[in-house]
Amino acid sequence: MSNALPLTARAFWGLIVRDSRVLAREAVPFALRTLMNPLLFVFVFTYVLPKVGGAGIGAGAPSGPGFATVLLPGLIAVSIFFQGIAAVALPLSTELGATREIEDRLMAPVAIWVVALEKVCFSAVQSIIAAIAVFPLVYWIPATPPVITFNWPLLVLVVILASLAAGSMGLVLGTIVQPRQIGLIFSIVVLPVTFLGCVYYPWAALTTVRWLQIGVLVNPLVYVSEGLRAALTPDVTHMSIPIVLGAITIVFVALTWLGIRTFTRRVIT
Template identity: 40%
Template sequence: MSGRAFLAVLRRDVYVTGRELPSFLAQTLVQPFFFLLVFVVVLGRGGFVAEGYGEIMLPGLIALNAMFGALQSVTLPLVFELSWTREIDDRLLAPMPVWAVAVEKIVFAGLRGLLASLLMVPIGLLMIDVHWPADGLLPAFAMVVLGSLLGAAMGLTIGTAVPPRRINILFAVIFTPLLFTGSVQYPWLTLQDLRWFQVLSALNPLTYVSEGLRAALVPDVPHLPLWVCVVVPVLAIVLFTLLGIRGFLRRALD
């Protein structure tokens, strides 16, 4: 009974994404496209940015899309659903445990993150020259999966922790720092002379996804060892999933 309900709720989310495909594509692709355009094409033109920077940035943007694609698929809808619209009530009354509704959110957001990062690949390939090793593609895909689940689990935690009245701080205080301390735009090891920022970046789980993707796709660029880039996200996924489910139960039940 619960399994069927779980799949039906997942099908609902996929169906809604299908209906809102243009806004989903805009939400996930416009920002990374402009990152590439300005940092690689525009700044690269006059030599403000070193040649080959695009190769460093593209794996970071794929990581960013995996994580933010997933995170945004949970956080904002959840804040609304749990407060003003109460749209989630009908799913909470489906014959499945309440925690399973939270897990469905993670699975679905993970799928959105995966799609968002895979869509980033052809755009990147069109805009910059890359030479990815074939044996790096599988590890890269694994990192994208981890990044998507990480974003989904963090999104669940944030979405249940932020009260609706505080939604405006979400972007300034949470999204922006996550975006700029996740080693998306720079390799982490090059920060040795900027120790405080390196420490800050190390606290952002996105760093390990970005570094892991670079380890797989551009192994010549200095990067953290791949095993670190797998272990830290896995631990973070477990932690944020548990926190997120706890928060969800607290918000869904009185």
């Protein structure tokens, strides 16, 4: 038992190094995937629309610093979430397909669940990189910069938990969706989750649409957006911090458990 742990740790690190080399070879696609959508969103919503006087969205017509401040945590949340999902689901659906590239990874001297967990952890690293890369865009591009008050411990905790939760969701999608359907699933999932994930408005703003306010609570992105609001823009109304952290943790644990089960089933069959 004492010898098994160092061996597992070395094998796990070897998988991380292998994935890092693959990512380095795909640095340009990774950068485009990470930056393009946030760049377009922040440019249109916080620069173009305020400049032309058309930034009113919903009741209260937020614009200028108010809208930029509300939007900043949401866009970072989107970047974390979908970078993490894509980093696992897209390559995994291919590896489990006809090429069976996953068999190379399974030759590592570790349990199958360790291979699955490594994918979640490595995708979390990419999500954290995405959050760091996107922040300058959403801060400097708006016509009027957002008002930010950093709560560093909370920010670090939310980003790490959100990145792990996103990776676990990617693991589930990558193992239950056929390779030819993965693009369709993303098109079906991405838009509803984004627009109903409290990205462009705080959850409290949905009070006037009570049924929707309750319905969006099944969306994990809601808790990531609200957690980042608490960490970056505490003056904007946000959910209770314990509720946010508890919900993200539950999502991570539940989806990791499910993802490991579906991953194991796929590679064995």
